[in-house]
Amino acid sequence: MSGGVSRSQCRTTTSRGGEVNARYAHPGSRNSGAGRALIEVALADLRGAGCQRAVPHVQDANGRARRFYERAGFAVEATGLPLEEFPFALTQARYGRSL
Numbered sequence: 740m741s742g743g744v745s746r747s748q749c750r751t752t753t754s755r756g757g758e759v760n761a762r763y764a765h766p767g768s769r770n771s772g773a774g775r776a777l778i779e780v781a782l783a784d785l786r787g788a789g790c791q792r793a794v795p796h797v798q799d800a801n802g803r804a805r806r807f808y809e810r811a812g813f814a815v816e817a818t819g820l821p822l823e824e825f826p827f828a829l830t831q832a833r834y835g836r837s838l
Contacts (some may be wrong), residue, residue: 756835757790778811786838793838796820799830810835 759781764774785793797804799818810813814832822829 745827746811755799756792756794757785757788758797759785759793766792774807775811782836782838789818791838795834797834798822805832812836 759778764777768774777795793813794816795808795813797808805815813836816833816835818832819830820833822831
């Protein structure tokens with residue numbers, strides 16, 4: 740398997756945003772288009788669920804993932820957001836894109 744992606748249901752807010760989460764690509768499949776194909780499947784799934792926006796979160800320090808989302812048409816909406824699940828300091832960026 741070259742990678743995977745999961746998504747959450749659309750939130751019942753005015754933005755109707757669905758979160759893209761748990762996405763990964765096997766290191767051997769990088770730059771092959773596998774990651775882009777995976778995100779397109781997730782976006783189509785969100786559209787089919789009635790979402791109007793897709794919202795992924797990425798660790799601030801993960802430059803590779805941030806560039807991936809920017810190339811896929813996502814815009815950074817916020818940075819420095821705390822990841823409170825961890826007992827050490829990590830921050831994340833939130834991206835967004837209309838569907």
